[in-house]
Amino acid sequence: MASQVRIGIIGAGAVSDYHHVPGIRLDPRAELVGVCDSNAALVEKRRGEWGCPIATTDYEEFCRHEKIDAVIIATPNHTHCPIALAAVACGKHVLCEKPLGLNAAEARQMYRAAEKAGVVHMTAFTYRFAPAMRYLRHLVRSGAVGEPRHFRSQRFLDWPETSWGWRQYKRSAGAGDLFDMTIHRIDFAIDLMGPIAQVCGAVRRFVPRDRTADGQPCPPSEVDDWSSLIGEFRSGAVGVWEGTTLAKGYGRNGFGHEWAEVNGSQLSVVYQLHCPNQVLIGRTGQDLAPQPVPAEFLVAPGSPRDPHQGEPATVFRYDVVWEFVSAIVEGRPAVPSFYDGLRAQVVADAVLESYAQRRWIAIDDEPR
Numbered sequence: 001m002a003s004q005v006r007i008g009i010i011g012a013g014a015v016s017d018y019h020h021v022p023g024i025r026l027d028p029r030a031e032l033v034g035v036c037d038s039n040a041a042l043v044e045k046r047r048g049e050w051g052c053p054i055a056t057t058d059y060e061e062f063c064r065h066e067k068i069d070a071v072i073i074a075t076p077n078h079t080h081c082p083i084a085l086a087a088v089a090c091g092k093h094v095l096c097e098k099p100l101g102l103n104a105a106e107a108r109q110m111y112r113a114a115e116k117a118g119v120v121h122m123t124a125f126t127y128r129f130a131p132a133m134r135y136l137r138h139l140v141r142s143g144a145v146g147e148p149r150h151f152r153s154q155r156f157l158d159w160p161e162t163s164w165g166w167r168q169y170k171r172s173a174g175a176g177d178l179f180d181m182t183i184h185r186i187d188f189a190i191d192l193m194g195p196i197a198q199v200c201g202a203v204r205r206f207v208p209r210d211r212t213a214d215g216q217p218c219p220p221s222e223v224d225d226w227s228s229l230i231g232e233f234r235s236g237a238v239g240v241w242e243g244t245t246l247a248k249g250y251g252r253n254g255f256g257h258e259w260a261e262v263n264g265s266q267l268s269v270v271y272q273l274h275c276p277n278q279v280l281i282g283r284t285g286q287d288l289a290p291q292p293v294p295a296e297f298l299v300a301p302g303s304p305r306d307p308h309q310g311e312p313a314t315v316f317r318y319d320v321v322w323e324f325v326s327a328i329v330e331g332r333p334a335v336p337s338f339y340d341g342l343r344a345q346v347v348a349d350a351v352l353e354s355y356a357q358r359r360w361i362a363i364d365d366e367p368r
């Protein structure tokens with residue numbers, strides 16, 4: 001039987017190989033039919049490894065291909081907007097990596113074009129799919145947490161102080177830790193707590209990164225390796241976010257330290273990336289205590305993935321493709337959509353503006 005959704009991947013680098021290809025392989029409704037990358041040698045390598053009949057270095061030709069129904073865009077940030085616009089112009093459904101664009105103007109253009117074309121659009125905000133995050137959201141939405149008062153996020157990584165390649169230049173990345181890491185946490189904070197009303201942010205670049213890992217000189221980094229913000233939600237709740245790639249000793253097997261919590265009038269609930277199948281629950285007078293995530297939150301609804309197989313901090317990422325394909329097959333919007341990508345981008349842009357102007361920035365409503 002022919003697959004219902006024929007997927008082409010544009011950008012055959014790390015994240016496609018680690019997250020998206022395994023996600024497609026797990027989904028009986030999906031088939032990986034094509035690979036596109038500007039690096040011709042990588043296209044040839046992936047064509048063999050991934051077994052793709054369609055292979056090219058030209059994304060415009062790829063987007064026009066009649067045997068592709070949907071594309072996954074996993075290229076450097078500055079290429080997301082032109083590639084997504086080309087894909088939706090050809091009527092393809094699009095799953096695009098975060099940050100959606102280099103700035104909110106690009107993200108807005110992408111959202112509007114995808115809506116107008118009537119295609120399914122999704123932003124790969126992976127951490128929404130972590131079981132503990134899904135359960136935390138349920139505890140907030142069901143009222144178990146009570147009135148949510150504080151949101152807190154820490155993302156601390158212990159990365160080498162060498163070049164980040166395209167990720168360290170404003171023209172290709174937009175910003176550093178803020179757009180790479182903190183933007184995920186802005187997204188899930190909005191999902192948990194509702195819209196953000198205003199923010200006050202700060203970023204800092206500590207490391208020049210003017211050498212590659214093998215010691216070759218390169219132009220120095222232009223972007224932050226530490227980012228932070230405080231914010232007020234429309235609900236009256238408050239939030240604090242901090243991210244860094246320079247936290248010595250926070251390697252945790254490559255996954256780094258991640259802690260996110262909501263303190264409500266009834267409960268505190270904590271999500272941690274390194275043990276994503278449990279939450280910590282706190283009640284007045286009691287210390288935080290672990291509680292397993294109930295079975296129904298361990299995988300995306302309907303997914304055939306066995307939640308007990310593989311590295312827990314990795315395998316939930318495969319559910320991103322499950323959600324994308326489900327939305328296409330079921331004829332409904334995907335969650336998180338380009339709208340969510342845009343909302344997070346507006347806040348991330350405001351962090352940069354806030355720090356440049358040393359003041360709080362109000363966040364306007366984004367019309368749907």
Ligand SMILES: NC(=O)c1ccc[n+]([C@@H]2O[C@H](COP(=O)([O-])OP(=O)(O)OC[C@H]3O[C@@H](n4cnc5c(N)ncnc54)[C@H](O)[C@@H]3O)[C@@H](O)[C@H]2O)c1
Nearest residue numbers: 011012013014015037038039074075077079097098124126
């Ligand atoms: N959601 C997540 O958790 C997550 C994790 C990692 C990366 N990402 C995002 O995924 C994207 C890719 O990151 P990565 O780590 O895989 O990068 P990478 O550098 O490993 O891969 C990017 C690939 O895109 C190719 N490319 C560049 N320009 C192109 C073009 N015009 N057309 C076709 N191919 C092109 C490059 O040759 C490279 O192979 C980034 O936007 C990044 O922020 C998201």
